[in-house]
Amino acid sequence: MSAATSHAEHGHDDHHHDDHNPGFLSKYVFSTDHKTIGIQYGIVSLLFLLVGFFLMMVMRWSIAYPHEPLPEWMAFLFTEDWKARWLQDGMVKGETYNMFGAMHGTIMVFLGVVPLGFAAFGNYVTPLQIGAIDMAFPKLNMMSFWLYFPGGALMLASFFLNTGAAQSGWTNYSPLAGIQQSGAPNQWMTGQTWWLLAMVFLISSSLLGSVNFVTTIINLRAKGMTWMRLPFFVWAMLVTGFLLLLAFPPLEAAALMQLSDRVFDSSFFMPSGLVTGNGALEVAGSGSPLLYQHLFWFLGHPEVYVLLLPAIACVAEIIPCNTRKPLWGYRPMVWSVIVLGFLSFIVWAHHMYLTGMGPVISTFFQTTTVLISIPSVILLTSLIISMWGGSIRFTVPMLWATAFIPMFGIGGLTGLPLAFNLVGLHLHDTYYVIGHFHYVVAPGILFGLFAGIYHWYPKITGRYMNNLLGHLHFWPSLIFINVLFFPMLVQGMAGFHRRWYNGGDAYLAQAGESANVFGNTVEQYLPLNITMSNAAFWLALAQIPFIINVFFAWRKGKKVENDNPWDATTLEWATPTPPGHGNFTFDVSVFRGPYEYSRPDCEEDFLPQWHEPAKIEKDPSPTPTKEESKPTVA
């Protein structure tokens, strides 16, 4: 913060960091440099992913082995007092499972994947790719991180409250969320309330972030970087920025209303005549639980694309680079991503078919939901065709990017049935839904983001990540993640409910009796629980090479030979490695589109955006367009 005070003396200038040597705090902690902030986001979000993964393992244990105590290797993390409160003789209690389930979702979505995809990659790569020296508002950028961090800390700290953390699912549906822990004497000290407070922090953080991204992309593009010369990554970030900007505020409204319900006893989401285990509630009533669902899913659906777009953006950068071919259908992809962003705002109620909406409304949402598959398929198809006939270099990032396509494909295709009202009613809240969106998020989005990490790591650190460890990370992950998620689709169609903390065990008591038909179905598919849970534990092991790799390569990895180790064309590879403060060492001008690979008129198989045409294009084959010959004035 010393930087901030020194500004006051200069009065007119916001950017004098390069004049002095910043101290440790302002360089690594309260930094305003987009790259440092990107790395901060990256590290913290990866840690949160790890926490979310751990919560999932405890849940999977409870599902597969409901009568057995947690094994020592999972339980050692908890204190004795905590175990006495939250475990029943070492076994996971129902309420503990609910708590872990709610927090697994929350942490993975809001604290893990979004910050990693949008904030970490977006922060690091976007300004570099458009040739800017930093974000438009560096201090806001820092503030964005320092709102995200306490928000996440608050979420984690809520595990240690007397009431435990939030227990009503990551969607935090009212009135369940409103009455959950409402018996606590101090409402400000309950996990449910802290969840809401933490969400307010996170929403404010993403608001600052998205304003910053969009402004940066609109106003700080380098000379000659016209809209259609933007790398696809930047387009995806622009759309993601708009999604966050416009979709999150209604959830903030809902969070404030729910907060008011909790601490001021209002009835925004409390219907009349609500009776709980403790008798009738002493509230005014007349509230609307449906209102909460609308406000939540108005965020919730665009949020899916906030998760997805950064991943697909990484993949779209990596595929052309490793196939040495231009991205196929760049313009259709850009338009698709814009249409996708728009459509994502008008599909939200397909999460709510079970609320008893009328046929007119459900037909509308069914139609828009099916429509949104058109731009999605355009994106995915373009990526596949981009690989067609390329001389593919199967580097580790390319492996992840390649795997992204079929994995995300499964995720997308399994979503189609859910778009239809009738099927949706049947599959609602079953493991099918869990399988579907985990295919989208885990082997889909996370694979894309892993690809990004392996791809840009050399730029960030100046060293490659280890190849062997990369393979040891990739192949087991690919196998076990499928063993983990595919059986969920099967179980879901058999009717397994997503919130059974003992994996369906309760239905087995009278499985033998002929009246208990469902019990027989459950018994048939129950052993899959053990397969899936074991796959989850193996999947955890498969992440260890990655963790070792990140730290090992930081100091000991193979050094990059030059600033552009992948022979890529976009501007981030024009910077020194790692980029210093202010990023570029020359005055950036852009002369062409982002994916000029294997041009027949060039000696090399790539033509970076920043190379001046005079040097290379001595023999102007077909016809050089006007655009290419001189940079557009900006």
Added chain:
Amino acid sequence: MDIPYTVTARKDTGLYNAKVGIWLFLASEVMLFGGLFSGYVFLRVYADFPWPERALPVVPGLINTFILIASSVTVVFAWAALKMRKWRQFQVYMVITLICAALFMVLKAVEYNAKWTHQAVRMNDFTVLEGHAHKFTIDDSGKIKHYHPGGHDDGHASNQFEENGMFLVADKEDDHGKSSGGGSKTEHYFNQVVFEADKITVDLERFYAPIISDLMEQAQKQGREIRLSKSVAGRPDAQVAETILAEEGDLLSLGLLKKLQGIHLDAKANNASVRTKQNREAWAKLRGGLSRKERNEPSYKIKDRLELDPKFDEFLVETSSSVTFTIEPKVTFVLKPQKVKEGPTSASFKDGTLLGGKLDEKHSQIEMAADAIDFRFVAQRAEEKGIDPELAIQNTWLMKNNETVRELWEVHNKHIAELEEKLAKKGKEPTDTERYRMGWQELVNIGEGKEVMDAFSGFAGPVHAIGEAKKSHYSRHFPEVVVPREEVNLESKFTPRWNNYYAIYFLITALHGLHVIGGIIVLGYFLFFGKKMYLNNPERLANRVEVCGLFWHFVDLVWIFLFPILYLM
């Protein structure tokens, strides 16, 4: 190496960075308030209670609207002054802007205060009463003094005070002729639960220190001691011998409770860990003894074969999870009704603390001067069930038990009949509000023998609390109502708790108020600390004021939408 376009506009976009930023931010704000406004629509459309209309004083709201519009104009003048490089003029306009903003907040605060001192009661039969609760005092001996409106200043200052324009005088039967002298008295509104307790049971795992402290404080004030009724023995784990942790007759203190809690939790953790080990060992043995094929069976299939080793049981310990204290003689506790669930002989708190004794029913009832008696909810529910609303009203507890209200209702009905006749000529009917609600204006008019309904009665909203002189004059006409606690369905001040109208009103206006305060801080910063920037780079300051001005216009615009939906509709 500066970030470009912080002051000058980029040619192809025509905007400088901050302007792009503020428009994006405002877009986000539109979505935030859009969410809240759609919440308002949703809640109002689906409301199952009579939505309060014109429940707020219109005039102050209108004044606030004009104040904000004026400040939006002056903030533009301030910006224009900067553009013309006239610092002095900028200062003047900015000061006016800030004064307007401050005035807005003051009016808002007055309005808020009036709301959350206003008592409202919804009875079990859905009769709604609004008004001001009376007070009682409790002195050091636990004696309760009861205040009623009426009479005039009789010079005995200790027995009376003024509250909401009413002279409240101590009840004759409570007043034993002598004031209790030097001891301090605590005042309470008549909506508390009064409980005479001789026993307190504390849940060691869940007890909440502020609740215990409050009880201890009240007992101490009345000079009572809370002592342990039975010795407590225990041990944290099996290795330690059982010891007496607290003797019979020990005084209640947070320290004692925390000590006992610590031992209880240690014992619980000990037991949990012993049982976990026992289970783990048994499962390892069971799975180890199975054939290869059976080893991966779901646990439900084999769990019946589990054998727990009894050798672990000797490590288990037992401690009590709650302790009981006695109070000799009884203490009269005054408790907040939302914090406590009361019965005739016991009262329990949310943290598991339990009081034993007797409920003081007389002082736990709600005594108030009603400035509105509202049967709309009763009528609405009756109509839904197909019952004659008038019959339902006649059958309410209030009509059966309160003579004054019955008389008022007769007069009211007479006037409604007249009104009906008058309106019938124009082909209209009285509204539900006119028909089933007696508001403060009507009560006063009846009391003063005036025409009950004038054309604009109540248009300006409830303003009887404004204007000192009129206040006491009016309040004489408000009927006295006493509601026993068991007849109360919901009792609240006009806060978010009372109904969804107030919930959304407080939420949106508070959020809007926060935006106003944010604007005050930033604009104030430019006014008081902007001189240096002005001298260095006046254009930059002008840009900043412009951007903040855009925000200020947005805040104004929100209010322009808020005013009609909350004050007029």
